């Protein structure tokens with residue numbers, strides 16, 4: 001079910017592009033289901049996943065190499081013809097701001113494209129802290145996905161610029177996946193099979209001494 005905070009999203013026969021930004025460390029089925037549900041409800045022609053380069057609000061935490069996160073995103077989305085992955089954020093030097101993501105994407109896809117920025121309810125709650133927030137709402141419509149454990153307390157979002165969509169609850173997070181791998185617990189079926197294999201192959205999320213001692 002879709003809860004619209006505005007009554008209608010303009011259509012006008014334009015191409016509709018979903019943009020899903022995230023750290024994707026690693027990408028998991030929560031991300032993929034959210035993108036799929038938003039694509040279905042808003043009849044998006046394509047969803048482009050954009051792994052962050054340097055997520056400035058996660059500066060305090062260790063984040064895997066951009067190239068690993070990019071490759072995992074490619075692997076996870078490869079089987080869906082409507083999903084693609086962009087390098088714009090990982091190739092841009094400096095901290096990642098969504099305003100730059102949206103400017104780059106709209107330049108690549110052209111101004112005849114309506115952009116829907118897909119994000120979780122947790123991220124949306126902090127959107128007013130994002131760089132050039134007023135400009136963001138001029139470039140894209142924002143779609144906030146409900147996420148288990150996160151209730152959106154409207155921080156004062158502009159009317160008509162944001163929609164909320166309830167998606168099937170998948171209580172998965174990247175941090176939980178990383179913790180499970182670190183503890184030697186399985187992440188099969190929380191992430192696509194190819195991601196389990198990529199994490200094993202690259203030894204991601206493991207304490208150094210246990211490297212090579214088994215699979216996820």
Ligand SMILES: Nc1ncnc2c1ncn2[C@@H]1O[C@H](COP(=O)(O)OP(=O)(O)OP(=O)(O)O)[C@@H](O)[C@H]1O
Pocket residue numbers: 021022023024025029030031034118119120121122123145146147148170171172173174175176
């Ligand atoms: N299970 C989920 N359901 C719905 N949205 C999700 C889910 N997991 C993540 N998201 C959303 O996807 C976007 C990108 O998420 P991100 O890459 O930071 O993953 P994460 O699981 O939130 O990571 P971490 O646990 O490290 O914070 C965010 O907007 C986030 O809210």
Ligand SMILES: O=C(O)c1ccc[n+]([C@@H]2O[C@H](COP(=O)([O-])O)[C@@H](O)[C@H]2O)c1
Pocket residue numbers: 020021022023024052055057058096097098099119123129130131
């Ligand atoms: O533009 C900003 O200031 C900004 C601040 C925090 C997060 N974001 C974006 O929000 C998306 C989700 O981020 P994260 O860290 O929850 O994976 C991702 O595309 C980030 O670039 C953007």
